[in-house]
Amino acid sequence: DTAVSQTPKYLVTQMGNDKSIKCEQNLGHDTMYWYKQDSKKFLKIMFSYNNKELIINETVPNRFSPKSPDKAHLNLHINSLELGDSAVYFCASSPAPRYGGYTIYFGEGSWLTVV
Amino acid sequence: KNEVEQSPQNLTAQEGEFITINCSYSVGISALHWLQQHPGGGIVSLFMLSSGKKKHGRLIATINIQEKHSSLHITASHPRDSAVYICAVGDGPRGAGSYQLTFGKGTKLSVIP
Numbered sequence: 001d002t003a004v005s006q007t008p009k010y011l012v013t014q015m016g017n018d019k020s021i022k023c024e025q026n027l028g029h030d031t032m033y034w035y036k037q038d039s040k041k042f043l044k045i046m047f048s049y050n051n052k053e054l055i056i057n058e059t060v061p062n063r064f065s066p067k068s069p070d071k072a073h074l075n076l077h078i079n080s081l082e083l084g085d086s087a088v089y090f091c092a093s094s095p096a097p098r099y100g101g102y103t104i105y106f107g108e109g110s111w112l113t114v115v
Numbered sequence: 116k117n118e119v120e121q122s123p124q125n126l127t128a129q130e131g132e133f134i135t136i137n138c139s140y141s142v143g144i145s146a147l148h149w150l151q152q153h154p155g156g157g158i159v160s161l162f163m164l165s166s167g168k169k170k171h172g173r174l175i176a177t178i179n180i181q182e183k184h185s186s187l188h189i190t191a192s193h194p195r196d197s198a199v200y201i202c203a204v205g206d207g208p209r210g211a212g213s214y215q216l217t218f219g220k221g222t223k224l225s226v227i228p
Contacts, residue, residue, distance in 0.1 A: 041152075041199060043218040056215055090158060104148065104216070108157035 003027050006091045006107040013081060014115055020077045021110045023091030029105070030096040031055075032074040034066060037088040037109070046089075049074055050096070081114045088112070117142045121202050121219035128226050134189040136222045138202030141183065148216065149176050149187050150201040158201070161187070192226045199223050 004025045013019050025032060033056075034046040048056035052068045063079045078085060091107040118141040128134050138147070149161040162169050162176040164185070169176050173192075178185040189196055202219040 041221055043201065043203075043216075045215055048215070058215075092158075102146075103160050103163050105160065106150075106158040 002108075004091055004093055004105050004107040006089075006110050008110060009108060010111045010113075012113045012115060015081055015083060017081050018077070018079045019081060019112070020075055021089055021091075021112070022073070022075045023107060024073050025091075025093040025105070026072065027093055027105060029093040030071060031094050032068065032071070033092040033094075033104075034074065034076050035090040035092060035106075037090060039087070043090070047074075047076075078112075083114050086112055086114045117144065117204055117206060117217045119202055119204055119217050119219040121200075121222050123222060124220065125223045126225070128192050128224070130193060130226055130228050132192050132226075134192050134196075134224065134226075136187045136200050136202075136224070138185045138187070138219055139183055140204045140217075142206070143180075143183070144204040144206060146205045147178055147185050148203040148205065149185075150203060152199045152201060152221070154198070161200075189224075192224075194226045194228050197224055197226050 006023045031050045033048045035043050036046050037043045045058050046060045047066045049068045051071050065077045068074045088109045088111050090109050092104050094104045095102045120139050122137045146163055146165045148163050150158050151161050152158045164178050173190045175188040199221040201221045203216040206215050
């Protein structure tokens with residue numbers, strides 16, 4: 001039973017299109033994240049939500065719009081896709097943050113290729 | 116902003132060897148994470164630690180808060196350990212409740228039979 005699931009796993013699309021990636025977690029966590037992994041395998045935070053509220057938005061173009069209908073779901077919608085958006089997008093979740101940290105659970109990743 | 120450095124970037128080992136991957140960071144943190152990513156695969160959290168040492172099977176993670184340094188050790192390495200190992204540091208809870216991870220660039224480990 002997958003803890004953090006993302007769909008689709010692979011997505012090939014043309015420049016200019018709009019696409020969405022869905023994420024669901026069944027761990028009962030309060031916090032969800034989107035991370036981007038570039039071609040050099042470097043991971044960076046994009047967004048963080050806590051109980052459906054946006055907490056972190058890290059200088060991501062406004063073509064990217066996260067949506068959290070409830071605390072178990074965090075979807076990523078991308079408008080007007082560009083070649084540079086090609087990357088692997090990881091959804092993740094964690095319990096509510098506290099000092100001292102906590103374990104973070106990642107989805108399997110969504111491989112986006114823009115052509 | 117925290118700077119996270121990992122070394123080495125690439126590591127090739129013979130099966131059975133003891134492996135060490137290092138991670139250093141520039142600013143005090145609340146916790147450090149070691150993650151594993153297999154080729155074409157997802158990311159798995161191996162350890163989260165804020166002090167001392169943790170062990171899970173053949174994997175051992177240590178952290179020295181004063182020196183801002185952590186190591187991941189693999190004993191009796193095996194080809195299935197071949198993966199990218201990523202160090203990430205957390206900067207403590209922000210406001211109502213989130214926590215930002217800053218990632219190292221990863222160490223690609225190949226274990227040869």
